[in-house]
Amino acid sequence: MSDASLWSALADPHRRAIVALLLERPRPVGEIVEACGLSQPSTSKHLKVLRDAGLVRVRQDAQRRVYALDPAPIAALDAWLDPYRRLWNRSLDALGRRLDETSDDPDRPSAKD
């Protein structure tokens, strides 16, 4: 299950920054180095982690390597999130009902606890 590598890849703030950079457009390593303010080796290592997690893909262009986002793992995250999103909607719903029927449900005490 590469689910683990996906989460741990995104757990690092620098890597989330890289991912955000690649959301705008594909970029060669040098550009990422400059934008992140990290050293080149460190950036390359982060890129390797992202590659191993399947989050980015590389295209060789002469001496440069152009990195781009791969949307698939993002979709996996989205799928993971789905059941929780339902919970979120339920609680929004409940809030709406409470606001709506403030004096209609004697079982659920209002904010006077």
Added chain:
Amino acid sequence: MSDASLWSALADPHRRAIVALLLERPRPVGEIVEACGLSQPSTSKHLKVLRDAGLVRVRQDAQRRVYALDPAPIAALDAWLDPYRRLWNRSLDALGRRLDETSDDPDRPSAKD
């Protein structure tokens, strides 16, 4: 920004398992210990991390502490995901177009040969 603690909290597979357990229903610590197969102290420490990240809330019930999911951070994750979801939809769209116009685009040879 508790964004960092949110990600690092969910980076751990045991903690994701706990979160999944709490999605079904709120549970006291003992139940989580049993379900996860971790030791009680380890579980308590994971719960502390989840608490600090705002992912769970505790309610005291006699000697027991009942943990429940807080949907708000999930919504934050969802918001983070949003721009990437757009990317995903774009690529689905592109795929759809390609499948749609297979015989409409003489530039792109179809799957024969």
Added chain:
DNA sequence: CCTTTTCATTCCTTGACAGGAATATAACCA
């Protein structure tokens, strides 16, 4: 070929985190 550019990989050190064992804390009960 030799050099330059661009990037990847090792080596090493340091810091953070996980897990177990033992201990503290708090609530309930006799």
Added chain:
DNA sequence: TGGTTATATTCCTGTCAAGGAATGAAAAGG
């Protein structure tokens, strides 16, 4: 009050990941 249950916290240790420095590797160009 003393004891039991349920949970949190501390201490200690091993593991793992990040970052810097140095080095390796591949492509382009003279």
